[in-house]
Amino acid sequence: MSLETQVQRPSQLAAHHRRGSYRLRKTLGKIIIHAVLITGAVFLMVPLLWMFSTSLKSLGTVMVIPPEWIPEEPLWSNYAEIFQVVPFGLYIRNTAFVTLADVVGKIISCSLVAFAFARLRWRGRDTLFIIMLATMMLPTQVTLVPQFIIYRYLGWIDTYFPLILPNWFGGPFLTFLLRQFFMSIPLELDDAARIDGATIFGIYWRIILPLSKPGLAAVGIFTFNASWNDFFAPLIYLHSRERYTLSLGLRSFQDQNYTEWHLLMAASLVAMVPVLLIFFFAQKYFIQGIVFTGIKG
């Protein structure tokens, strides 16, 4: 502590004594804080461990009480079995295709729009920006029925267009995130580039984008998560089994094998793996992204 005195007068001995107990209280406090945090962390991790543990059991050992946390004979073959019971590989490919198309579309469109809102001066900009922010409040359900009817009219039901197309037209949350990011880049860079003869597109492409890689990564990650886990849109728009995404595949798997928890957990865990991998390798982009806008992942 900076306030601690070097010289000790007799009258301060008592104070020194108190400070000793103060330090003890402080250590005790830290221990209690760690205890609380660890307890909370255990509560949050137990579901995932339980899931992993179940995925390695047999139908018989799933129903043992008290539950075995570490199965005596881990059945890694459960993971192979789910690929035989359902066309899981196909579902993964379908989901990967849609997710990739969404991520590319979102990064391109949101960065273009965010550039217009953050770096260019044009009439109507501020009004449109407020309208965009207002649409964040709009529940997607309000536009759901007309969108479905329009897609049906276009013959796009049971195709991936309704899932992918909206992602190529910006989107308020992630455009806002990128705008905040772009705003933090000094404006002098644009001016300098302009004097050097750069076009507006050149400024976007050669200055703003390269300097915003963390922001673009955050957009990519959030879109990846949202698309990979999306359930509502596939549920409404996809009907044929061969076009199912993982969410729909898991759901139909549940309907058919609702008591085979070891297989259900293995399948669910497989569906979570890409998100988990990205989380561990790109955690800082997640955190940067949500700190910038307060969006939850």
Add this chain to the structure above:
Amino acid sequence: MTTGVYRLSPMRRNEELAGWLFASPWILGFLLFTAGPMLISAGFAFAEYNLLQPAQWVGTANIEKALSGDPLVWQSLKVTTIYAFVSVPLQIVFGLIIALLLNTNIRGLQYYRTIYYLPSVLSGVAVALLWRWIYAPNYGLINALLAGFGIQGPGWLSDARWALPSLIGMSLWHVGGGIVIYLAGLQGVPTEIYEAAEVDGAGWLTRFWNVTIPLITPVLFYQLIIGIITALQVFTQALIMTNGGPHDSTLFFVLYLYRNAFQFFKMGYASVLAWILFFYILLLTLLVYRSSSVWVFYSGEVKRS
């Protein structure tokens, strides 16, 4: 802004055009996917359309039915409201407590943060299945643990009294997204303020109530609004884990809307329900917003009414 009624230089005119061009994806998307459908949706509210026969004008029949003749509308509003009003404050309180504990110069901050944040990036059907298994009546995690103490746990998701509380409990798994935000907010509080308060003799509790809380109220305000909007749109858990049951005790509003649109093919009625949801979200957001002048503190800014 700087644009006024004056002749623009060629460079500025260029920028004007570029602005519209760069923003055009969102402008187009707004017209095609938001504004246009909203107008159509408003029209459908007065029609009946089952996708097979041509739409029929029914006047205000849909609206009258939703507001007075359909007990399930009120049931689903009740369920959704209880969920939002219990789960959102719980998430904020727990998230804030953990963020405060993490903000005490504690060792291993980034490990704790990773662990707490991890569940909140997981969502969708896989998570709903995991929690169905945790709540499963006989061999699920919770009842298996309770059985160890000789307690026969209820069928969490199949008991009308427990189904909604179970879904609320599950929502606490996602507390970590808020923690990261609170932590950023807490670390933005200048340490001088704490030091000044300490010099003035403010104790731990006083500092917490009079310094920490006021300074992060803008963050809490934001989380409250986003939390309510998200909670009112719960769908996946309700469909996968309970399918609205038992006895409609988890009939969330969006699930009921989904049933009307895509199982009963009442497109007009579903449009009315969507508008009810819209106005309900608007109402709650406005209430929170109006209340914010009382409890949200913006440092360095004169409070606006």
